[in-house]
Amino acid sequence: MLLAIDCGNTNTVFSIWDGTEFLCTLRTSTHHARTADAYFTWFSTLVKHYGIEMDITDVIISSTVPRVVFNLRVFADRFFGCRPVVVGKPDCALPVQPRVDEGTQVGPDRLVNTAGAYDRHGGDLIVVDFGTATTFDVVAHDGAYVGGVIAPGVNLSLEALHAAAAALPHVDVTKPQKVIGTNTVACMQSGVFWGYVGLVNGITERIRAEYEQPMKVIGTGGLAPLFAQGDLLFDHIEEDLTMHGLTVIHAHNVKG
Ligand SMILES: Nc1ncnc2c1ncn2[C@@H]1O[C@H](COP(=O)(O)OP(=O)(O)OP(=O)(O)O)[C@@H](O)[C@H]1O
Numbered sequence: 001m002l003l004a005i006d007c008g009n010t011n012t013v014f015s016i017w018d019g020t021e022f023l024c025t026l027r028t029s030t031h032h033a034r035t036a037d038a039y040f041t042w043f044s045t046l047v048k049h050y051g052i053e054m055d056i057t058d059v060i061i062s063s064t065v066p067r068v069v070f071n072l073r074v075f076a077d078r079f080f081g082c083r084p085v086v087v088g089k090p091d092c093a094l095p096v097q098p099r100v101d102e103g104t105q106v107g108p109d110r111l112v113n114t115a116g117a118y119d120r121h122g123g124d125l126i127v128v129d130f131g132t133a134t135t136f137d138v139v140a141h142d143g144a145y146v147g148g149v150i151a152p153g154v155n156l157s158l159e160a161l162h163a164a165a166a167a168l169p170h171v172d173v174t175k176p177q178k179v180i181g182t183n184t185v186a187c188m189q190s191g192v193f194w195g196y197v198g199l200v201n202g203i204t205e206r207i208r209a210e211y212e213q214p215m216k217v218i219g220t221g222g223l224a225p226l227f228a229q230g231d232l233l234f235d236h237i238e239e240d241l242t243m244h245g246l247t248v249i250h251a252h253n254v255k256g
Pocket residue numbers: 007008009010011012130131132133155220221222223
């Protein structure tokens with residue numbers, strides 16, 4: 001069985017893949033100081049809770065936070081006796097090499113999303129991921145990552161408003177009843193919700209114009225379904241896209 005680990009700047013997600021389906025998906029906050037033993041205590045407790053027969057032989061890691069990789073390597077080695085595949089490291093092969101400016105370190109999560117989306121949909125795609133940042137990844141006809149867009153994340157924008165303006169409270173993102181807010185919270189929610197609907201619409205439209213080929217738009221990340229309520233933003237929404245991409249890259253490395 002494969003353990004796929006996706007470390008974002010905010011959350012780290014573990015998923016167990018038995019070759020056919022994901023048996024469970026576990027989420028914790030990302031902390032570089034968490035030790036291998038702490039990961040295992042948390043992980044084994046939840047796996048037992050869900051009654052899963054744990055038989056992990058392989059581990060693959062994608063991390064946008066370089067510092068967490070050390071303890072995750074120790075975790076894989078100590079508890080599963082394996083050397084993990086780490087996306088973005090020289091010894092991890094990608095199905096297709098990215099085509100970007102020399103010296104650019106593309107976020108591993110974007111490479112993983114690219115591999116997962118190309119496997120399911122073929123090329124000429126825009127993948128929109130609502131994580132700590134909102135990213136747009138352009139996937140070429142042959143499955144290469146060829147660039148994209150990085151915008152501030154939804155929760156980050158709300159936090160920035162709260163942090164910078166004394167009278168603005170902390171609010172959660174949601175679809176507001178009306179565009180014209182009649183209280184502070186409703187005004188902030190409208191700004192963020194309709195602002196991001198406009199951002200996604202505007203950027204995908206401009207990417208399409210620049211790319212000059214028909215493209216499909218795939219939404220992923222926890223907030224994709226919420227924003228899809230605002231407009232026809234996506235051709236598909238796939239919450240497990242990053243995890244799927246990890247299984248694709250792992251299979252590519254085992255085979256290679
Ligand atoms: N299934 C879900 N339904 C509703 N909200 C979700 C779901 N999964 C995650 N979220 C919320 O959506 C937001 C985005 O989650 P997501 O996992 O896509 O990115 P993140 O963990 O915030 O960022 P990163 O991956 O960069 O660490 C988070 O606030 C999270 O709490």
